[in-house]
Amino acid sequence: MRNRFHRLIFKIHSYTGIVSGIALLLIGISGSILVFSHELESFVYNDLLVSAGNGSRISLDSALVIARNTFPEMDFVGFNELPQSHQATFQFFMMDDGIQYKAFIDPFTGTLLHSGERYDHIADWLLIFHYTFAVPVWGDLAVAVLSITMIISLLTGIVVYRKYIGKVLQFKVKFDFKNWRKGSSSLHRIIGVWSLLFMLMMAITAFLMMKYAFTETNFDREHWKFKSGPIHFSIDKTLEGIKKKYPSYHAVEFFLPTQTDSLSYIAGYIDEPSFLFGDYNDQIIFDGKNFQASFVSDKPNAEKFSALIFPLHSGHYGGMIVKIVYCISGFIPGILCVTGILLWLRRKKNR
Template sequence: MKLARRIFALHSWLGLIAGLFILVFFLTGSIIVFREELNLWEHPHLLRVAPKAQRLPYQTIYERVSIQVADTYLYSFRRLPKTPGETIEMRIYEPSTGRYGLLYVNPYNGEVLGKTFDSLYDILLTIHYEFYLGKFGEFLAAIFALALLGSVITGLYVYRKSLLKVLLFQFNGKWTNWRTISSNLHRIMGVWGLLFNLILALSGFWMMKYALEVRTHFSSKPTVEETQAPPVVRVNLDKLVQQTLTLFGGRVNNVSFPRQEDAPVRIYATSPGQNWLYGEYSSYAEFDQQTGAVKTVFRERDLSNLERFEYTLYTLHFGQYGGLPIKILYAFMSLSGAVLTVTGFLLWYRRKKFRKQTTLIRTSDKDRLRPSYSLKH
């Protein structure tokens, strides 16, 4: 078998075996890219409040929330308000139910507005990366993300001669029936979505590759954070936030509370001119939870080459940059990836049906041409 035929066969089988799961990747991805919009549509009363003169200090908010939800572990101010009407989003863990979730707080009076554990976004995200199959689903997601990556790379080879024609709008295919339509759509969307699908497949696999470490991944032991209540933050959070702003001179994005007795308070910030490709979590300062002394200052320039690569992949995968236009582009490209999966199956079905018909014709021809012998002759 020639190399080209082998690569084509590999391309076909990768898509066929993983096709349904890849379709799930694309369909759910086209929706969850609108994370903020989904949450605001579903829980407007949790994400928006009437603006007032001045917000409460972060330390006051932390203390008031601790009193209102004494049975809940507070892990961070996950998302701080960027506009006067936004609420504070906190990452929480509920030991009584064993669930991670989000808690929303009015920044003007410290009132807990509510919790969410299974929002529409949460459900779609869980389907996206584990198919609601738990750790086994994460393992499958890693395998199928790798299959998608292989499918994209082999597809590049299969359609290598069509790349320039399609990109330069010089491809003139027939659109006479479902066979030619599916073939043309597969070719055109495959070429135009090549870079996008390559980035999604590579970044998706990179984030899920931990699930391939079977021995540790399938361990059922709970984490230390899930069995022990986090220590109460004693140092004034507002002083730490101000120190962080002085160090980075930009915007504070997240305040992460210590989850163990010897852990620091970590505050993520963005500096002016920081590369958007590295996201909002590549720079941070760490403080002693008892004294408030600075323990670590990590800036963008301190990132290793591997870390730069990883942060870039994460940013490009989630599409949370560039505002609504980028989200719409991601949704459109994800839907085109879904069409690519469906047309790939149709092409395989057409080839299978054609081979079956060819086999029947050859068998019929052999029967007609076979000499007829008789005892009478």
């Protein structure tokens, strides 16, 4: 009875790994690159992100007026993120009938530097590929299902390799590359054991982020479309008001009102970016008159955990060392996939 159970677990482990293997290989590689998405964007699009001009910057209010007048056909025009330096250009996020666009405006002259579909930019395309394979609706669902198969494969792997876990952690199992069979077996065991907790964290956080794909909202494309709402306040004066009330607050993003939500949401951080929560989890809600702070330090534990999900998955916390670890770890699913398939083929051939 026990042997039958272990054979069943092994089959589940093998088939979930094989079915999801190639997809996870692509997701892992794209994830490794995305860890350095900000650095990649700065390198490739530096001329769009940093202005060579000088002098006095035009206001955020003026920049928004220029953007909306330049693109009157857009349903929504808002800031992609707030400028964080004197030379930083204005970045705008726009939407027209559900299609997302970006635009860059010079902060000194107000001239349009570039505009185009959001996913024409390499980091944005990698992001949408990583989470949806660049396929709306069904891609979201596929990645959500893959996160489940990955969890199953990892949990069944614990059962399959239960006798080796202690030995690997005590360094009693060594890499053996005498032939491809022993090489693939030792790689699969050792890397699989040492990366188990990390891979489980990645799979679980992926599921928590993608679980919306199982809801009706994912299949309702109209839900993801929105239009600009009226703005009855000055963005510049609003940020000045925030600075007066919360002197140590640094605003990073400013989400403008839509026709279905009249509130504005400002995301940023207190004093300096948090080691765990990054630079946008301290939020301020603005109704046009009053501020309501929603700082992560004041949130209940359940909300703190929710705020941790994306940073833990993306590696956008803890600095450069964490990024390097995440970048290297992104190749682990590919290694486990290839070695797992080789082990499965060997077992099938021996039969």
